[in-house]
Amino acid sequence: MATLPSPPSDLTPEQLYLGHLRHIDAAARHSARRRHFSADETDDFVSTVRLKLLDNGYEVIRKFQGKSSFRTFLTTVVERLMLDYQNHLWGKWRPSAEAERLGHAAMRLEMHQVRDGLTFDEACEIMLMNERVEISRRELEAIAERLPVRNPPRRILGEEELAERPADGETPAESALSREAAQRKREILELLEQALARLPAEDRLIARMRGDFQVVRIAKVLGLDQKPLYRRIDRILKTLRTDLVDHGVTADEIAEILAFPESDEEEGS
Amino acid sequence: MAGHETQLSGHSLGPCPADEEIAAFVDGLLSGADRARLVAHLADCKACYQVFSGVVRFEEDAAGSGKVGRVVPFPLDRREERETGGGKRRGRSSATWWQVAAAAVLAIGIGLAGYRTLFAPPPLTVAGLTGPLLSRPEAAQNLYSLARPRGTSSSRPADRFAVEGPSFMVGVLLVDLQVASRTEDPRTAAAERLAAIGSQIGRMRNMQKLAALYQQDSREARASTLFASNLAAHMARREAELDRSLDRQALAFGKWGEACRLAAVIRSRETFASRSNRLFLAQALRWQAAKLEERRAHPRPEGLDLEAEGTSAVLATLGRIEAHWGSGDPAPRYADLRQDFGELIDHYDR
Numbered sequence: 001m002a003t004l005p006s007p008p009s010d011l012t013p014e015q016l017y018l019g020h021l022r023h024i025d026a027a028a029r030h031s032a033r034r035r036h037f038s039a040d041e042t043d044d045f046v047s048t049v050r051l052k053l054l055d056n057g058y059e060v061i062r063k064f065q066g067k068s069s070f071r072t073f074l075t076t077v078v079e080r081l082m083l084d085y086q087n088h089l090w091g092k093w094r095p096s097a098e099a100e101r102l103g104h105a106a107m108r109l110e111m112h113q114v115r116d117g118l119t120f121d122e123a124c125e126i127m128l129m130n131e132r133v134e135i136s137r138r139e140l141e142a143i144a145e146r147l148p149v150r151n152p153p154r155r156i157l158g159e160e161e162l163a164e165r166p167a168d169g170e171t172p173a174e175s176a177l178s179r180e181a182a183q184r185k186r187e188i189l190e191l192l193e194q195a196l197a198r199l200p201a202e203d204r205l206i207a208r209m210r211g212d213f214q215v216v217r218i219a220k221v222l223g224l225d226q227k228p229l230y231r232r233i234d235r236i237l238k239t240l241r242t243d244l245v246d247h248g249v250t251a252d253e254i255a256e257i258l259a260f261p262e263s264d265e266e267e268g269s
Numbered sequence: 270m271a272g273h274e275t276q277l278s279g280h281s282l283g284p285c286p287a288d289e290e291i292a293a294f295v296d297g298l299l300s301g302a303d304r305a306r307l308v309a310h311l312a313d314c315k316a317c318y319q320v321f322s323g324v325v326r327f328e329e330d331a332a333g334s335g336k337v338g339r340v341v342p343f344p345l346d347r348r349e350e351r352e353t354g355g356g357k358r359r360g361r362s363s364a365t366w367w368q369v370a371a372a373a374v375l376a377i378g379i380g381l382a383g384y385r386t387l388f389a390p391p392p393l394t395v396a397g398l399t400g401p402l403l404s405r406p407e408a409a410q411n412l413y414s415l416a417r418p419r420g421t422s423s424s425r426p427a428d429r430f431a432v433e434g435p436s437f438m439v440g441v442l443l444v445d446l447q448v449a450s451r452t453e454d455p456r457t458a459a460a461e462r463l464a465a466i467g468s469q470i471g472r473m474r475n476m477q478k479l480a481a482l483y484q485q486d487s488r489e490a491r492a493s494t495l496f497a498s499n500l501a502a503h504m505a506r507r508e509a510e511l512d513r514s515l516d517r518q519a520l521a522f523g524k525w526g527e528a529c530r531l532a533a534v535i536r537s538r539e540t541f542a543s544r545s546n547r548l549f550l551a552q553a554l555r556w557q558a559a560k561l562e563e564r565r566a567h568p569r570p571e572g573l574d575l576e577a578e579g580t581s582a583v584l585a586t587l588g589r590i591e592a593h594w595g596s597g598d599p600a601p602r603y604a605d606l607r608q609d610f611g612e613l614i615d616h617y618d619r
Contacts, residue, residue: 014400018545021394030327047509051502054396068292072324076288076295079323083316201305204312212322213329221325222308223297 013058020074024049027078035082035104036133041089049081096148097189101211105135106143113144120144148185188249195243203236210236285317286310295324393521393549395508396501398528399447405535409451412458413441413527413614415465435469436516437617440523442466443511446504448531456490459500463487470515479514518556523617525549529590530610533603541594541601550591557584579616586613 011019028049032042053060064073095107105127112123124140127133196204202222209218210233219226244254286307293299294307311318402408442462449458467483470476486507490500511520525546532540540546561580586609593605 012539014397015544018397018543021397026331027327030330031323034323034326043509043513044506047505050394050396051505063289065289067289068296068298072292072296072328073289075324075327076292076320079320079327080288082323083319201309201312205308205318208312208318209322213325217325217329221295221297 013061016061016070017053017058020071021050023071024053024074024078027075028082031078031082035086036108036127036135045082045085048085049078052081053077098146098148098185101189102143102146105133105140106147108133109140109143110147113147148183184253188244188253191244191247191249192240195240195247198243199236199239203232206233207236207240283310285314288320291317291321291324295321295328393525393528393545394505395443395447395524396505397545398524399444401537401539402444402448402528402531402535403451405537406451407535408448408531411531411534412445412448412452412462413530413618415461432473432516433519434617435472436519437523437526438469438614439466439511439515440520440525441527441614441618442469442523443504443508443520444524444527444531447501450500456493460487460490463490473515476514479510521549522553522556523614525553526610526613530607530614533601533606533610536603538600541606547594550587550594554584554587554591557587583613583616586616 017024025046028046029042032045037045060077064070068076095110099106099110108127109123112118112126113120116123118126120141124137127135127140128137196207199207206218206222206229209221213221215229215233216226218224219229224232241254245251283306290299290303290307291311294304294311299307311321442465446459446462446466449455449462452458463483464487467480467487470483471480486503529540529546557580561584590606590609590613593602593609595601
């Protein structure tokens with residue numbers, strides 16, 4: 001873990017900014033890459049970050065008090081700016097909980113399909129050709145199957161647009177089944193949130209982190225011993241399973257919801 | 270910069286922690302009640318968790334690649350390094366054997382100036398360069414003249430400096446555009462410079478569309494609509510676009526040259542003490558020396574190698590700049606530097 005001291009006090013905010021510009025850009029690009037931004041969006045975000053740091057005579061940098069390493073502080077600022085930037089980019093539209101769970105490619109696909117009213121093929125074309133999202137069409141199909149059915153914003157289509165619009169691939173019966181499955185998924189996720197809320201705070205954080213990070217990383221960040229953490233995570237998952245079963249969720253449904261990557265099983269266990 | 274965001278569970282959330290607290294948590298520097306409060310917040314606040322997990326992910330990837338987010342160490346001046354006994358500095362560890370070897374080769378070729386470029390300086394931005402200039406009205410009164418006499422196209426071959434020259438001049442004008450906001454008539458000053466940027470870009474092949482954008486910007490600046498929508502933010506985006514479209518090195522060279530010329534006019538010690546600016550001087554020397562070497566390796570008939578002549582002149586001016594810049598003690602020779610940087614720009618502005 002980085003424990004660099006605060007920067008020397010005789011450096012001006014400008015010197016700090018310039019000296020860390022490479023780090024700032026790298027953090028911004030990294031954040032954009034994780035969200036599958038297009039090259040233009042990435043450049044725009046990097047410029048936005050630079051501008052925000054320059055605003056009001058380096059106000060953000062001047063507020064740094066030395067409680068953390070300056071480098072980590074800057075990374076945190078960049079990540080916070082990314083949230084603002086996404087709000088600016090996507091407006092009031094919000095992805096579904098399932099799309100968020102599946103990651104940024106899913107959020108983007110959902111945005112194109114639901115917010116912009118594009119067909120799956122059109123959304124794919126934009127993501128693969130224009131946005132150069134590093135994901136295959138097959139993976140996008142798999143994601144699309146898991147996304148809940150959401151009503152697009154109401155808009156009136158012209159006759160020409162309607163004539164050119166391809167027929168939806170699903171029959172009415174299939175569509176009803178999809179809606180039902182999506183509704184069930186929402187219910188289970190809501191129950192999971194409630195079950196999580198009943199855990200102690202640190203367990204809640206561990207459970208959330210387990211969806212994003214390997215155990216070794218969680219242990220390092222939270223300053224916990226790795227071996228006992230495996231057992232602790234098992235206990236947390238068991239508690240969540242029991243809670244969900246008590247609320248009528250089946251074992252298969254739980255397996256899908258609580259399917260974490262298992263690539264970092266405890267060594268020797 | 271923290272805000273109030275979406276709650277994840279039924280727990281009541283306090284105000285979001287400052288970004289520095291989240292950073293301290295990631296660094297493992299929080300304990301006791303502070304740590305417990307942050308853990309509880311991160312467990313329930315969707316926005317803060319996203320920020321936190323993003324930082325952890327970045328740190329993880331940075332540790333894995335060893336490349337992401339490398340920070341240029343401060344201070345880099347070799348004299349200061351010797352004085353502080355910092356021969357084995359933390360930031361140095363990232364230099365691999367081939368970087369050291371490359372630096373040694375350069376040192377043999379062009380002397381100590383090249384050796385200083387072992388670590389490339391951070392990219393120069395207009396906003397960063399003009400920081401020390403904006404508070405001084407004399408800078409705004411001494412912008413590079415757009416009215417000076419220039420040679421006609423018949424005085425030099427059409428392709429000479431076809432990309433490098435215009436890119437350099439766009440850099441000069443970008444700096445002036447920023448400083449122009451402090452003139453008595455900022456709208457006119459900005460409109461003139463935007464039009465001049467358009468003209469310079471128009472000198473390059475296949476750049477007419479981009480040139481037209483700047484002519485449009487110029488009209489909007491005159492009509493004040495561009496000012497209403499924030500010229501500075503607009504130009505920061507355009508700067509990134511120009512970085513991609515023009516000769517990046519020449520563009521940076523032009524920005525640096527004009528910022529230093531104005532800094533010499535206002536006698537800004539800050540600009541000439543800046544590590545980034547000193548490093549850029551070394552980089553420019555190396556760049557021009559390499560260009561000259563290349564031209565000499567592929568000579569053209571005497572009298573026809575105008576590019577080599579131009580590069581020799583630029584290199585000679587940079588040599589004078591290095592001599593007049595000094596090491597900060599005694600102070601830079603501002604009057605000479607003002608002259609030198611003026612000459613440097615004149616080499617490109619024909």
